[in-house]
Amino acid sequence: MNRARLLVFNAALGALDYRVPEGMAIEPGSVVVAPLGPRQIVGVVWDAERLPTKDVPDSKLRPLLEALPVPPLPAPLRRLIEWAADYYVAPLSSVARMALGSSAALRGGGTTTEYRLTGEEPKRITPQRAAAMDALHGEQATIRELAEIASVSEGVLRGMVGAGLLEPVVVDIDRPYPRARADFAAPTLSEDQQAAADMFVAAVEAKKFAPFLLDGVTGSGKTEVYFEGVAAALAEGRQVLVLLPEIALTENFLRRFEARFGVSPVLWHSSLKASERRRAWRAIVSGDAQVVVGARSALFMPYARLGLIVVDEAHETSFKQDDGVRYNARDVAVIRARFEGVPVILASATPALESMHLADTGVYQRIVLPDRFGGAKLPDISIVDLREEQPERGRWLAPRLVEELKARLERGEQSLLFLNRRGYAPLTLCRHCGYRFQCPNCTAWLVEHRLSRRLACHHCGHEVPVPAACPECATPDCLVACGPGVERIADEVAEIMPGARVALVTSDTLNSPEKIGEFVAAAEGKLIDVIVGTQLVTKGYHFPDLTLVGVVDADLGLEGGDLRAAERTYQQVAQVAGRAGRGEKPGEVLIQTRHPTAAVIDALAKGDRDAFYAAETEARRDAGAPPFGRWAAIIVSSEDEAEARDAARAIGGKAPNLPDVLILGPAPAPMSLLRGRYRYRLLINARRSAEVQKIVREWLGLFDFPQGVRVNVDIDPYSFV
Numbered sequence: 001m002n003r004a005r006l007l008v009f010n011a012a013l014g015a016l017d018y019r020v021p022e023g024m025a026i027e028p029g030s031v032v033v034a035p036l037g038p039r040q041i042v043g044v045v046w047d048a049e050r051l052p053t054k055d056v057p058d059s060k061l062r063p064l065l066e067a068l069p070v071p072p073l074p075a076p077l078r079r080l081i082e083w084a085a086d087y088y089v090a091p092l093s094s095v096a097r098m099a100l101g102s103s104a105a106l107r108g109g110g111t112t113t114e115y116r117l118t119g120e121e122p123k124r125i126t127p128q129r130a131a132a133m134d135a136l137h138g139e140q141a142t143i144r145e146l147a148e149i150a151s152v153s154e155g156v157l158r159g160m161v162g163a164g165l166l167e168p169v170v171v172d173i174d175r176p177y178p179r180a181r182a183d184f185a186a187p188t189l190s191e192d193q194q195a196a197a198d199m200f201v202a203a204v205e206a207k208k209f210a211p212f213l214l215d216g217v218t219g220s221g222k223t224e225v226y227f228e229g230v231a232a233a234l235a236e237g238r239q240v241l242v243l244l245p246e247i248a249l250t251e252n253f254l255r256r257f258e259a260r261f262g263v264s265p266v267l268w269h270s271s272l273k274a275s276e277r278r279r280a281w282r283a284i285v286s287g288d289a290q291v292v293v294g295a296r297s298a299l300f301m302p303y304a305r306l307g308l309i310v311v312d313e314a315h316e317t318s319f320k321q322d323d324g325v326r327y328n329a330r331d332v333a334v335i336r337a338r339f340e341g342v343p344v345i346l347a348s349a350t351p352a353l354e355s356m357h358l359a360d361t362g363v364y365q366r367i368v369l370p371d372r373f374g375g376a377k378l379p380d381i382s383i384v385d386l387r388e389e390q391p392e393r394g395r396w397l398a399p400r401l402v403e404e405l406k407a408r409l410e411r412g413e414q415s416l417l418f419l420n421r422r423g424y425a426p427l428t429l430c431r432h433c434g435y436r437f438q439c440p441n442c443t444a445w446l447v448e449h450r451l452s453r454r455l456a457c458h459h460c461g462h463e464v465p466v467p468a469a470c471p472e473c474a475t476p477d478c479l480v481a482c483g484p485g486v487e488r489i490a491d492e493v494a495e496i497m498p499g500a501r502v503a504l505v506t507s508d509t510l511n512s513p514e515k516i517g518e519f520v521a522a523a524e525g526k527l528i529d530v531i532v533g534t535q536l537v538t539k540g541y542h543f544p545d546l547t548l549v550g551v552v553d554a555d556l557g558l559e560g561g562d563l564r565a566a567e568r569t570y571q572q573v574a575q576v577a578g579r580a581g582r583g584e585k586p587g588e589v590l591i592q593t594r595h596p597t598a599a600v601i602d603a604l605a606k607g608d609r610d611a612f613y614a615a616e617t618e619a620r621r622d623a624g625a626p627p628f629g630r631w632a633a634i635i636v637s638s639e640d641e642a643e644a645r646d647a648a649r650a651i652g653g654k655a656p657n658l659p660d661v662l663i664l665g666p667a668p669a670p671m672s673l674l675r676g677r678y679r680y681r682l683l684i685n686a687r688r689s690a691e692v693q694k695i696v697r698e699w700l701g702l703f704d705f706p707q708g709v710r711v712n713v714d715i716d717p718y719s720f721v
């Protein structure tokens, strides 16, 4: 090949042709450096026939500069990248970029230098250095990363290196990971579990595409069962990718993985240090990383020898990415498995309706684990009708729930209270003039956080200290907190049961692997009586002495009423209920609600999952909603309100008129201001027969918008705000 077509990481440039200099060996997928004007850019050699561009005569081509020392992106991955770009109406280069997770790693292995404390105790020390030394305890990273961790300048740290307080450590990027052993500690499986595991093992050995829905009740041992599939892949020398919905769950997973396979898996997520990222990426492309556990972004990595993909808690909506390339990692995982020719397991106790439908229609093979492991029973669920059983004034827990909490405390058992709202109170207002604290950048109230004494926006991160007086009428001490968040519930528990040890579990308190580890150890060691938490504690955890779950407000998720509100409520409540009674003692669940007759609440109370899915399926069919019809959203935004509105109207004015497509809007988005941008939405509801992507691409291709306008396409949207 003496001519190469490059995919470069700039959506505006698209594809560019270059001359391949004599002696440079490249093939499709090779990662190369090329000149662009006075600059050098990185690109991926692409299959020329699949990537049209302007024809440039040979004589005008500039030569490639260098082929980077990494294996070419394999063909199945290139096909996946093309598929995702096409399906999600995203630039090819934005998708491809996700495969090259670490740009430093492209330059090869070798060594890098990190720093750590020497353990030297200086006789005299500045307060700044002393604070840095506290913060850096146990850390090892580059100067820049350490500066971030310790919140000091790099200069301070360089000074500390000079003073012998920090020392350099040479890190070998390509040092191998310890090997996982398929047979390290294999469990004895129950009959059901064994049957399921056999299916997975056979599928891994067959090395063919096979999608599975592992549909097992909470505590049935889904993890143990898919671990047998992992073991089979390890025995075959193939790699495994396990996707988890959020990093908070990985700590738990790591411990179980280590117990089963003897070593930790390789982690991939956005907060890895630069050297960890580089090492993991290189091990993934070389095949040395046997099992990779990660959040969404692990999905597009160039695995050398993939043998199995697992998506755990596959119903979780956080698999849907809502910025940049708006893809659904669960769905792309299945497509990747198809291109790679390997099995994929979607595991959940509360599968998404779409997944259920695919299993019902035989596209996915459904594997059912109907019972909890070890004879544990599913918990008893009952409803607390808040209209009749009212909490005391200014409180949120009904008398019956309070009694049950006290009974657990006396018996030395644990309880869990679930409320999916961070902070102390979702709204703060002035008693005197009615002023409400609102975010200046978003259509949202500021949420009071008592732990940090701040009012915070949960959308853009805007924060202000809680003022002493109303900013509007200047009356002092006049602010009232309206409604509960988890902090307020934790306070209430402390008032009701002064002796109880309460743990608050939210992304504010459990924001690092260490803290998650401490929490799990404390809960397992029975150092916690009551856990109060957000959706973070609804899934994955296994605390045998936890026998009571209280859902503080089951109606919360139904507010706003988008397409999936009922499904999400069902999943959250069923998942958190599933934390109760997993050991020998039976579990009990109390659901507080004002709508006990709502279909979803009724189904939860009766434990009638089938009825819920059946009713929900019919509702979706009637609405032409997924999986029966298709949805896509167009979101138009600008910092200038008029500019956003005009662009949205222009798009609406040219809406295609097609028989199988219904277009709604434009209308101001429910969140009409977000991070300082004004937003308008259009919603497309199409029959399955419609070629939505093609329609959208051609439609939006008609316009040239001003610089400040952003137009985003969201295929199969989960968020409607």
Ligand SMILES: Nc1ncnc2c1ncn2[C@@H]1O[C@H](COP(=O)(O)OP(=O)(O)OP(=O)(O)O)[C@@H](O)[C@H]1O
Binding pocket: 187, 188, 189, 190, 193, 216, 217, 218, 219, 220, 221, 222, 223, 224, 225, 348, 349, 373, 539, 540, 541, 542, 578
């Ligand atoms: N065959 C087995 N041998 C020993 N322990 C098992 C076995 N199967 C399951 N367990 C244990 O039972 C508990 C529940 O299993 P696991 O967490 O895998 O269930 P799960 O189906 O993933 O639950 P959830 O969906 O609620 O997270 C775990 O502590 C697990 O180690």
Ligand SMILES: [Zn+2]
Binding pocket: 439, 440, 441, 442, 444, 457, 458, 459, 460, 461, 462, 675
């Ligand atoms: Zn905001």
